Amino acid sequence: MTDITNQSLNEIIENVKTKKVSSTELTKAYIKNIESAKKLNVFVTTTFDQALDKAKQFDKKPNFDQLLPGIPLAVKDLFCTENTKTTAGSNILNNFIPSYESTVTKNLWDNGSFLLGKLNCDEFAMGSSNETSHYGNVINPVGDQLVPGGSSGGSSSALAADLTPATIGTDTGGSIRQPASFTGTVGLKPTYGLCSRWGIVAFASSLDQAGPMTKTIKDCAIMLESMSGFDEKDSTSINKKKEQYSKNLKDNIKGLKIGIPKEYRVDNMPKEIDELWEKGKKILKNLGAQLIDISLPHTKYALPTYYIVAPAEASSNLARYDGVRYGYRSKQGKDLIEMYEKTRSEGFGDEVKRRILIGTYVLSSGYYDAYYLKAQKVRQLIKKDFDDSFKKIDAILTPSTPSSAFKIGEKTNDPVSMYLNDIFTVPVNLAGLPALSLPAGVDKQSYPLGLQLIGKALDEQKILNIGYAFEKNCGFKNEIKKWWS
Amino acid sequence: MSKEKFDYFIKGEKGKYEVVIGLEVHAQVLSKSKLFSGSSTKFGADPNNQVSLIDSAFPGMLPVINGECVNQAVRTGLGLNAKINNYSVFDRKNYFYADLPQGYQISQYKNPIVGEGKVLLDMPYGSKEIGIERLHLEQDAGKSIHDMDPSNTYVDLNRSGIALMEIVSKPDLRSPDEVNAYIKKLRSIMRYLGTCDGNMQEGSLRADVNVSVRKEGDKNFGTRCEIKNVNSIKFMQMAIEYEATRQVELIENGKKIDQETRLFDTKKNETRSMRSKEDAHDYRYFPDPDLLPLKIEQKLIDDLKKSLPELPDKKKERFIKEYGLNAYEANVLVSEKEISDYYEEVAKLSDKKLAATWMMGDLFAMLNDRGLDISKSPISAKHFAELVQAIKSGEISGRIAKEVFEIMVESGDNPKKIIESKGMKQQSDPKELEKMINEILSKNKDKVDQYKAGKEKLFGFFVGQVMKLSDGKANPQLTNEILKKLLKG
Numbered sequence: 026m027t028d029i030t031n032q033s034l035n036e037i038i039e040n041v042k043t044k045k046v047s048s049t050e051l052t053k054a055y056i057k058n059i060e061s062a063k064k065l066n067v068f069v070t071t072t073f074d075q076a077l078d079k080a081k082q083f084d085k086k087p088n089f090d091q092l093l094p095g096i097p098l099a100v101k102d103l104f105c106t107e108n109t110k111t112t113a114g115s116n117i118l119n120n121f122i123p124s125y126e127s128t129v130t131k132n133l134w135d136n137g138s139f140l141l142g143k144l145n146c147d148e149f150a151m152g153s154s155n156e157t158s159h160y161g162n163v164i165n166p167v168g169d170q171l172v173p174g175g176s177s178g179g180s181s182s183a184l185a186a187d188l189t190p191a192t193i194g195t196d197t198g199g200s201i202r203q204p205a206s207f208t209g210t211v212g213l214k215p216t217y218g219l220c221s222r223w224g225i226v227a228f229a230s231s232l233d234q235a236g237p238m239t240k241t242i243k244d245c246a247i248m249l250e251s252m253s254g255f256d257e258k259d260s261t262s263i264n265k266k267k268e269q270y271s272k273n274l275k276d277n278i279k280g281l282k283i284g285i286p287k288e289y290r291v292d293n294m295p296k297e298i299d300e301l302w303e304k305g306k307k308i309l310k311n312l313g314a315q316l317i318d319i320s321l322p323h324t325k326y327a328l329p330t331y332y333i334v335a336p337a338e339a340s341s342n343l344a345r346y347d348g349v350r351y352g353y354r355s356k357q358g359k360d361l362i363e364m365y366e367k368t369r370s371e372g373f374g375d376e377v378k379r380r381i382l383i384g385t386y387v388l389s390s391g392y393y394d395a396y397y398l399k400a401q402k403v404r405q406l407i408k409k410d411f412d413d414s415f416k417k418i419d420a421i422l423t424p425s426t427p428s429s430a431f432k433i434g435e436k437t438n439d440p441v442s443m444y445l446n447d448i449f450t451v452p453v454n455l456a457g458l459p460a461l462s463l464p465a466g467v468d469k470q471s472y473p474l475g476l477q478l479i480g481k482a483l484d485e486q487k488i489l490n491i492g493y494a495f496e497k498n499c500g501f502k503n504e505i506k507k508w509w510s
Numbered sequence: 511m512s513k514e515k516f517d518y519f520i521k522g523e524k525g526k527y528e529v530v531i532g533l534e535v536h537a538q539v540l541s542k543s544k545l546f547s548g549s550s551t552k553f554g555a556d557p558n559n560q561v562s563l564i565d566s567a568f569p570g571m572l573p574v575i576n577g578e579c580v581n582q583a584v585r586t587g588l589g590l591n592a593k594i595n596n597y598s599v600f601d602r603k604n605y606f607y608a609d610l611p612q613g614y615q616i617s618q619y620k621n622p623i624v625g626e627g628k629v630l631l632d633m634p635y636g637s638k639e640i641g642i643e644r645l646h647l648e649q650d651a652g653k654s655i656h657d658m659d660p661s662n663t664y665v666d667l668n669r670s671g672i673a674l675m676e677i678v679s680k681p682d683l684r685s686p687d688e689v690n691a692y693i694k695k696l697r698s699i700m701r702y703l704g705t706c707d708g709n710m711q712e713g714s715l716r717a718d719v720n721v722s723v724r725k726e727g728d729k730n731f732g733t734r735c736e737i738k739n740v741n742s743i744k745f746m747q748m749a750i751e752y753e754a755t756r757q758v759e760l761i762e763n764g765k766k767i768d769q770e771t772r773l774f775d776t777k778k779n780e781t782r783s784m785r786s787k788e789d790a791h792d793y794r795y796f797p798d799p800d801l802l803p804l805k806i807e808q809k810l811i812d813d814l815k816k817s818l819p820e821l822p823d824k825k826k827e828r829f830i831k832e833y834g835l836n837a838y839e840a841n842v843l844v845s846e847k848e849i850s851d852y853y854e855e856v857a858k859l860s861d862k863k864l865a866a867t868w869m870m871g872d873l874f875a876m877l878n879d880r881g882l883d884i885s886k887s888p889i890s891a892k893h894f895a896e897l898v899q900a901i902k903s904g905e906i907s908g909r910i911a912k913e914v915f916e917i918m919v920e921s922g923d924n925p926k927k928i929i930e931s932k933g934m935k936q937q938s939d940p941k942e943l944e945k946m947i948n949e950i951l952s953k954n955k956d957k958v959d960q961y962k963a964g965k966e967k968l969f970g971f972f973v974g975q976v977m978k979l980s981d982g983k984a985n986p987q988l989t990n991e992i993l994k995k996l997l998k999g
Binding site: 337 | 563568569570571572602608611613665795796798799801802
């Protein structure tokens, strides 16, 4: 048969179910791709032997009723995987092998899939270009000079380069949607609490959410269904009935009201982004949706709010990496304090240190009210903007990012311009809402661009449906030449 | 009963100083598992044997509140006559230490689970109310062990994550005696409730002590010092005495008291500066984003309230009414639930008043000598009641009773058996006694004559002879009566 790895997850599942391909053949095909794609620096760890064992086991005793029958999957190296090294892209966890499996990955394995390897990411998911990883930057298959986005840059690259049939990432301020947009793939950040955070290396607890990254909307629905679900081990997990997103996928969106927020038309936004947005509106209109101008007045405060809340939580979440119980410990240091200082200085990279410092500062006595408390209040206002709008609309359409993939090194010395990349994605995390990034077109350099669909809390099905209809009528095709192999 | 007057002041050269004390008591919640994990809380396990991935703060681990600990805090709040807050928040208190795996302690800062309440103390100068400021739930830290190795510190995380209640008093205490009474009362209430075992040796109850002094009659508080982590009442009292005296000396010498945290050195009996206010940690408290605010339904509070046991104050009133005890006796007998249970069992089967006297006398003295709790008493309540009844009925004298008591302690036998087998029954037959006394009198004619001539001191001699002859079993009261009668004749 032809190269199975450039098919969608859904097609691959069909091929496995109809025995056109075995799990072992499938796994071998991905291993071959991965081995010839070392230039992309996508994997931190591969688990080929273990994957082949699992594939053989599946082929011996296949269960085709599962959602992910015999499917090998690579996942972001932020998910703790039992007996497989988990680094979070950091030197401080360079030698860390968890004795436990994150709930989300366990859900995936319970649905028939198995681990192919761990994907590079920005250190502790802090970054928008996958350049902060201790394991080196990841290259975007779209072009050898381009970043894949971040922090789930290894995930987006692996997916776009056919190194995994689908994958998962985490999204704290856009870390799924922005890399999806940069690689012409689909990325979904679910409603906060839909996927368990248990066993995921924490960045900012009130914002972190795991989600699927796939080639198509249908794949996205399958993955979301497989990974989500209530978990009593996570106090912020939402206790609700599991939904069958893939089965309930519909492409009829006639009469749905789509909000167009005027605040997302920012200064200096490239013309191409504006044109892409117009194109999106037109497609939805042609499908029978109704476009409604809305206002989300506090949008402009979202980025500064995010860059107070997220570092504050991170500064505390990362305090546990102290060299005492696990992970990297500096051999220097005469006493406890010096051991801490050396361990953390040598263990963390610059961006992580920057955010720990910011976070520590905004929580300090005398600054707490002016920064952290104020940010929490603004966060409520941002959420209220969405709540108010959603009384009259079904979903919101915006661009995913203010630009296409940028060049490696282009923004590394300018953290603020790097942070600006998240301008369209962070409000969603602050409000805890679900949002989907869809590939929608290319810029004049033929780099992919994405549009974002934001839904009401727990309204994943609706934005998937809109995305499904959109995908069928958009005509986008990701044309990546395999220049690396 | 005349009441004593409160009189605890530190005397300086320029006058008397009142000591103002507030306590932050850390009480370990009685619960099978820890505040946010399923690990056991049992005391005395080998190091690091009761530690989950959550307690040791592995990546991606999340806390989940233990409902039983919440219930225990609510019960305690109700026992302190306090307001239970339907909405409370867990915060992170951030600081680095080797035995604090998360790098923060989960505690409650601005919104504690329990608000203001009060505790009543019985002092020799009357009843005194001590205000409770708040009670909040928090995690305990692990333990750093510095003396196992010259160059390394060992860490035991068994305690890490165990639930503590921090009970903060208002600055209403005025003397070491009041602190003693307050801690004992708190401990008693929590033991009645079953919310804390109050075991100070195992560290289940310890306190930070805030001390300041002011001239007698002053309205404003002085600058306070906080003495950290004192784990016995005796040490608290010693620390307060030392600290108050130190502060008075500073004031009298025209010096300023620095607001600071101090440590009590139990070997040298002095407090030492640990860190000044300037060096105080900035704990960067903020709401823990891993936990939702704690919402407690009114129904749960009402249900817990209904299921509370009778608490010491109520029981004391009842003991006075029902058993005719005086306030002092009632107070002693309700101090521990086990003591009150023992007493009630004894009182049901014997004379209530005599039972109280004998319990507070010989029984407590024996338990105290042997360092035993009443639950471990070698004499059961039933046997003790039989002993009390034997005294009451005149079967044995008080003196013999003491002997029987000793044998009961050693043998665990019931008093009837001991009295019978050793023939300890009191000689109360007047005829027998008269016969015996006549015998003695006729053998000691000279002494009888001396007595009749006015040497009345000899009465004791005759009593002694009767006791000697009867092996101490002669009923003393009857003996007295018959002797008097016969000596007159």
